[in-house]
Amino acid sequence: MTRSGFHGPRKQRGAALYVALIFLIILALLGITGMQVATMQERMSANYLATNVAFQRAEALAREGEAQANASARREDCGNFDPAVFGQQAAIQPAGSPETPVRVRNIDQCIGGGQLNIGEFPASEKVFQPFRITAYRGDRASEPSSDAVVDTIFIGR
Template identity: 40%
Template sequence: MNRLHRLQFQSRPRQRGAVLYVALIMLLLLALLGVAGMQVAGMQEKMAANYRAAGRSFQNTEGVVRNAERAVEAVTDRTAIPSGSLLTSAASIGQNCEDGFDPVQWASLQASPGVPAINVRQIDQCGGPGGNALDMGVPNDRTSATFQITAYSADDPANPTSSSVIDTIFKL
């Protein structure tokens, strides 16, 4: 009987543990996929934050431009400057057409990156020889004033991560 038991035991095929190796390799692949997925999700989060900061900075700069337009209109009409337009006054409107103003260079020279800034120039008198009017040769329109408004602002004044510059022409 002992011999019969030995024969039955020996007749069974030997197990080599291949399933264990396959399972470990599959777990390793799943772990690598999980790590790659986490990296992709982290990158997408950073991209969304940058997109949000850029949009917020542009909207803040656009708000500064709109406030400046309201203030310029009030200065031109000789009415009270609306509240919230503290960056623009009658004294801050430049009249020099030949100063070589460059909006990009002006924005790079802003000392405080989180503080909004504005530059307003009256350009309706800039036609004629030596001027830099966009409508060279066309008579100046004396009934309404034209201004170049350049504004700079950031997404968050306390911790700026993105900034924008908007350069507009505003005609009353």
């Protein structure tokens, strides 16, 4: 009995081993690349979350400033306001400090109608007052990784 397809161990060259090793290397490279992409996406989503949290906290603080403007508390005149100095002062303030990083400024006298006061109402008829509210907050109270500033114009009573 002879087998027609079998020629003995001398004719085998080991090509299956080489092909398997090449596929294994290709799969390992694909796995490493996939892990790097997933890690980068995780970092990007964490940064997006930190930025969004910081913005939401600053927005909430701006709404508190609007409540202060309506309650006639802690109003400032328009005066000289430097946003860079404000950001530096706000960044070094501890959480829960009595001087919160929000500025409520009455800007009514800053936006006058010019020398002739054309188009302005008399002082007795001014019911609403414009306020500029600037709020600064980080994403966390201690060691923030992201920060945001919200600057709004609020028309209050």
